[in-house]
Amino acid sequence: MGRPVGKHKSARLVFGCVLLLGCGLVYDYFWAASPRFTSSSSFLSSNWAADNPPSSITVPSTPDRSSLEGRPAARDDAPGRVLSATFADLPGPELKWERMAPAPVPRLDGAAIQIKNLLYVFAGYGTIDFVHSHVDIYNFSDNTWGGRFDMPKEMAHSHLGMVTDGRYIYVVTGQYGPQCRGPTAHNFVLDTETKQWHDLLPLPVPRYAPATQLWRGRLHVMGGSKENRHTPAVEHWSLAVKDGKASETEWRNEITIPRGGPHRACVVVDDRLMVIGGQEGDFMAKPGSPIFKCSRRKEVVYGDVYMLDDENKWKVLPSMIKPNSHIEFAWAHVNNSLIIAGGTTEKHPMTKKMVLNGELVQFNLDTLKWSVIGKLPYRVKTTLVGFWDGWFYFTSGQRDKGPADPSPKKVIGEMWRTKLRL
Structure with missing residues (x-):
């Protein structure tokens, strides 16, 4: 005896609905875990x-x-x-x-x-x-905010390198504009006593978030990200400065940093120059986007610590407890x-x-x-x-x-x- 036609069709219909629902749930899981979803939801x-x-x-x-x-x-x-x-x-x-x-x-x-x-x-x-x-x-x-003043129109708005000698603040390169726009090579000096800004010799090429410090009378700029915002840079330049002014007409090439990348701390203590943590890779502008819309790329965060001293060679110090980035200030x-x-x-x-x-x-x-x-x-x-x-x-x-x-x-x-x- 054959099975009733109506029951057979109903069973197939139920099976089809279950199959579609299962496919939808699997798709939703992988979409939610994808880099495209996480980049938009987290940043x-x-x-x-x-x-x-x-x-x-x-x-x-x-x-x-x-x-x-x-x-x-x-x-x-x-x-x-x-x-x-x-x-x-x-x-x-x-x-x-x-x-x-x-x-x-x-x-x-x-x-x-x-x-x-x-x-x-x-x-x-x-x-x-x-x-x-x-x-x-x-x-x-007195735990109060006040004294707001403007930056130069040509100055970068994020991913800055910055350091002070106690009066003058040296501002180095960085990203100009919102989203994932390009970097600028322009550098500036702020006299904190007069609130006046002055130009400083531009970098040889622009960088995002380079490690920046004053060491032995020179302004040191190291690493960061290259012009595409993603590729780690290892170049190391220095410029002789005093009282907010450069005493040289070009940046000097120094020993390259062992590992490049942005978003690291840079410190001088007891005549030792140290760079701490950071990452390789960063968001990039989406190709063809008229607003330079940020697009996720692979990033590697690390906890490396390096030091320069009298020997002028990078030495490896104990790594951080866990990898850490976005700690420059x-x-x-x-x-x-x-x-x-x-x-x-x-x-x-x-x-x-x-x-x-x-x-x-x-x-x-x-x-x-x-x-x-x-x-x-x-x-x-x-x-x-x-x-x-x-x-x-x-x-x-x-x-x-x-x-x-x-x-x-x-x-x-x-x-x-x-x-x-x-």
Whole structure:
């Protein structure tokens, strides 16, 4: 006896619907995990807004078990942090953070220089389509913002190299404009006493986010990214400078840096020049885009530390606890230690999303050892840091999506501080 025709058709219809639903779920999973999806969700314009965490927060040193056992995580604005075991958060002691007056504008990839009790905060993205072209000043003595003034029209707006001699601030190259526009070779000097800008001899070629420092009477510019924004550069130039002026007519070639790339800290301590962390590769402009729309490319984040001394050879120092990038203005020199706040580490192995760091780390310059000395209020990259009267401050950057998701979300202008006892 044959099967009823109606039942046979119904079975085929049900099987077909299940098959289509299954295909849709598989496609949705792979699309959500793809670099195209993650680049737009973690970096571009839909995530550029201010956030409002509590004004005072104590950060616990270990994860809440609920996140490890699959129970709902705590709200993003709740005191403390709930960490997921999936991500590379490192344990550390508790710190009490106090929220101070926020910066006048939120900033990503801006720059900052401290001179005595003043923190000069420069440029940066406000959104992916808008960049700042001014300087804000924070006074650590009375914890207020003020004294805003404009930058030169030809000056870069992000990915700057910057250093000071205590009065003059040397501003080197960087990206001109929003999205992923090209770099400029123009350099400038700011006299912080008169608030006057002056031109400085341009670089031989433009760079993005080169490591920049003053060492032995010369302005050193190293590495960064080449003109396409992605290819690591290893060139190292120097220029003799004094009192905000160059005493030479061309940049001198120096020993190339062992590993190129942008977004690294660069420090001079005890007549030693050091470069710390960084990455190879970065976002590039999408080919043919009239607005130079940013497009994701492969990035490799590293924790390498190199040093130049009297022998004029790069020496390898102990690597960071974990790879770290976007830390060029995220450090302070405190009691013969370097303190670094936040940054980015390697991509998540499954989602391929950018992972932000939420630790405050110390590099002891006597022992050459790294350690975690505390947690930040949240994970954040491109922090702008200062230290005054025992207080460690950070402002600005791009924070995470919440305690259980370390990928980037909102650009912030908040100012936080904690008392350091090293």
